[in-house]
Amino acid sequence: MNSDDPGSGATDHWSLLSPHLDRALEMEPAERSAWLLSLRAGDPKLAAEIEALLRDHGVLEREGFLERSAPVVPAAAPSLAGLVVGSYTLRAPLGQGGMGSVWLADRSDGRFKGTAAVKLLNASLIGHEGERRFRREGSILARLRHPGIARLHDAGLSPLGQPYIVLEHVDGEPIDRYCAAHGLDVAQRLRLFLEVLEAVAHAHGNLIVHRDIKPQNVLVDADGKVRLLDFGVAKLIEPGPDSDVTATREGGAGLTPGYAAPEQVTGGDVTTATDVYGLGALLYELLAGRLPLEASSTTPVDRIRAIVEVEPPLMSEVADPSRRAVLRGDLDNVVAKALRKRPEERYASVAAFADDVRRYLNHEPVSARAVSAAERAAKFVRRHRTGVALAVLAATGAVVLTAAIAWQAREARRQRDAARAQLARANAARDFMGFLLSAAQPVGAKPAVGDLLEQGKAVIDRQYPADDPLRAELLVAIGRQYYDSERYDQSVQVLEEAAAIAARTGDPILQAQALCPLGNAKLGAGDVDGAAPLIEKALALLPDRPENTLQRAECLLGRGATGYMIEDPAPMLRDGEAALALLSRLEPPPPVRVIEAKALLAYGFYLSHQMAKADAEYTEIAEGLARAGRERTTLAADTYNNWSLVHYEGNLSRAEPLCRKAVELRRAVEGADGIAPSVIFNHAGVLLQLARYDEAEPLYQETIRVARARQFPLIETDALLELADLYTRRGEFARASTQLETAGRGPLLTGPNPNAFRQVQLAYYRGRLALARHDVAAARPLLAGVVDTFEKRNSHLSLRVFALQELARAEQESGDLPAAAKTAAHAREIAATFVEPGTPSYLIGLSEARIASIEAATGDAAGARASYRSALDHLRVTLGENHPETRAAVEGLARLSGGRAPGA
DSSP, X not given: OOTTSTTHHHHHHHHHHHHHHHHHHHSOHHXXXXXXXXXXXXXXXXXXXXXXXXXXXXXXXXXXXXXXOOOOOOOOOGGGTTOEETTEEEEEEEEEOSSEEEEEEEEOSSSOOOEEEEEEEOGGGTTSHHHHHHHHHHHHHHHOOOTTBOOEEEEEEOXXXXXXXXXXXXXXXXXXXXXXXXXXXXXXXXXXXXXXXXXXXXXXHTTEEOOOOSGGGEEEETTSOEEEOOOTTOEEOSOSTTOOHHHXXXXXXXXXXGGOOHHHHHTOOOOHHHHHHHHHHHHHHHHHSSOSSOOOSSOHHHHHHHHHHOOOOOHHHHSOTTTHHHHTTHHHHHHHXXXXXXXXXXXXXXXXXXXXXXXXXXXXXXXXXXXXXXXXXXHHHHHTHHHHHHHHHHTTOHXXXXXXXXXXXXXXHHHHHHHHHHHHHHHHHHHHHHIIIIITSOXXXXXXXXXXXXXXXXXXXXXXXXXXXXXXXXXXHHHHHHHHTTOHHHHHHHHHHHHHHHHHHTOXXXXXXXXXXXXXXXXXXXXXXXXXXXHHHHHHHSOSXXXXXXXXXXXXXXXXXXXXXXXXXXXXXXXHHHHHHHHTTSSSOOHHHHHHHHHHHHHHHHHTTOHHHHHHHHHHHHHHHHHTTOTTSHHHHHHHHHHHHHHHTSOHHHHHHHHHHHHHHHHHHHOTTTSOHHHHHHHHHHHHHTTOHHHHHHHHHHHHHHHHHHTOHHHHHHHHHHHHHHHHHTTOHHHHHHHXXXXXXXXXXXSSSOOHHHHHHHHHHHHHHHHHTTOHHHHHHHHHHHHHHHHHHTOOHHHHHHHHHHHHHHHHHTTOHHHHHHHHHHHHHHHGGGSOTTOOOHHHHHHHHHHHHHXXXXXOHHHHHHHHHHHHHHHHHHTOTTSHHHHHHHHHHHHHTTTOOTTO
């Protein structure tokens, strides 16, 4: 490899290190210490790298580098059997290691039956670095909610003072043994491996690198579902209180050499590419039946050198002869790409790795290498065997052949003319965009988007006749820009003119190009009934031919977007899937349109309360935005804003940073005056629920100002009402009352057609204020009326839960405990519909806390303790330890437990 090669730097550096490492390993310990001291004085950086490699060498020696053997599970201390840890009783040991022991435990608090795995830190590590790593594992697991990852149930201190975490117990076997025991073929193994990729992608989406992917950490349960385990050496890839540098560095010593990436053994940066390598090693083993680099009789240094320098053989060269033909070609290249020595040469993400695996399974070209025309043709034949066979039979007729040749000549002329027209349109569009970007901009000034578009429209009016097709196309471009900047009325006006011109030309494609964005603009303006027929007409004008694929996909995205307006997931899921199918025909699929289709699906999953699927889609969307260079756009801002909604009714600790990101992006892209008030309002609402009132107050005030200036009365009213509730929560009752009066006098609530929902909201916040003032007589009927309205309509479920919780509190304070218990239980029942079973939810936690308070008031101490523990399971994860509701639940449990809250 020469010095011009991009990979030569890493090899040259290794060449510098290698002689020093060889020399150090030949020395006795005492001699080595003196030598290192001398080296440190002359070259501290080199000495530090050699010391790190020596530490890794010790790990490799102890773990039996590249040697495969069945794991031995030593017996844990039998004296812990029967110990009660939180809500669980330890039953039998599952395993033991340097960090601690893992026990099978039974749920024993009477709430429900179940088992879990309880991981206890060794007492000898309490107060040391090991304890920080142990607590990091719990913190990391609390971020992860995915069906393919073993869930965290609880954490705390055992009666013996040992930190513990309670994990979902997975009764399964390592993925390699499962594949062998069930005789899975290559395709079945790949489909199972895709589940592993999805779980790791979820971790990466939460900024977590696993760092120890191997069969023992990937189990397959009795239902054939993959579960990813053991985040004990995982690394956070974002700055923050949990991303402890020392802990992650020492955690790196837990690597498994047979699956370790080169950067792990040389002390390089650990990134998501590190997991891509581990996944590649795992897939190599599943398909070839051995690790990429097998053990040999060479020295430990040579073994490290092998990971850094030696390319593993292709799978097809070492696998069982019966599989070699299947593995040769695409699969060899896919796995080889994942196992590249340089991280930047591997797959850019786990999602990209998964995409290639799916492409292989679908008999499509993979991205791991360039595909020749012959290979593409062969793959096309495999995908379309029947169509190709019929074409071959038809081609045997001389008359048909002659007709085909004539048609091809006509088609060539048509395409030539179309290309010339397209070139003319492209030149016109280029000139026009050049004007917008330069000529329209005064020297030393930065005009507003609206001013630029108005000047652009004036240029079009002067330069292009009324029936010129180019005028229609440029008007469509202007209309789209008005739409993107949320100036929907202006967008409709411009696009209606474009549609009228297109209709007069009689060109169906041009008509469709105008009608689809016109339908979208009407949707933005709230005219759902007017939008739908326009989009349907556009689709009817576009025959399903290759040249119309992109346009049809865009129309489907517009039709599916009606689901946003009417909160119906059905069109979003239907048209999102259909648009993705169309886009997959394009080579390559346009990344922004793919992202928009996935966004439609994600929001559809959110509306249908399939939160895990929505979260997974948004994770992929964020990765796609980064790959497409669109991570600082309004599309990215909308993605993060809508992603936050997935967690708004469950985990606010996850929702808040997503909201913050959306606002930051909007400010950066649109400026302070251009930001959509809804985005600011959403962030303020999350901060309000998190009791971060000083941060929320200025955002509410900004929302009110911007919404008033932009004439968004609905958002303005909502912000006025929630700002009043903020004052109520802070105990500023006079300000809250004044704010509610201001909101109540607004035109939205007092005009000839008052908004019914906002009237109910006003009653709810007045009821909360009365209850905060302990005026139960006024609060209870107000809240009961709100609940009755929502119950009859079966609508606005999250506010309905809040209203039920507040009504239960009012009934409790008025002494009507049976009614309070029934109302609180109903609140919990509705709250549970927002999330998958077992998923933390602050709405469930608040309901459980109210149930616990009512049970304590009735004298049911045991039930109250169990309800408080359940409440804390939810509140600690979703609101945090310092939230007022979490602290209140801790104090309530402490009162029932002799002044001490177990596990608190």
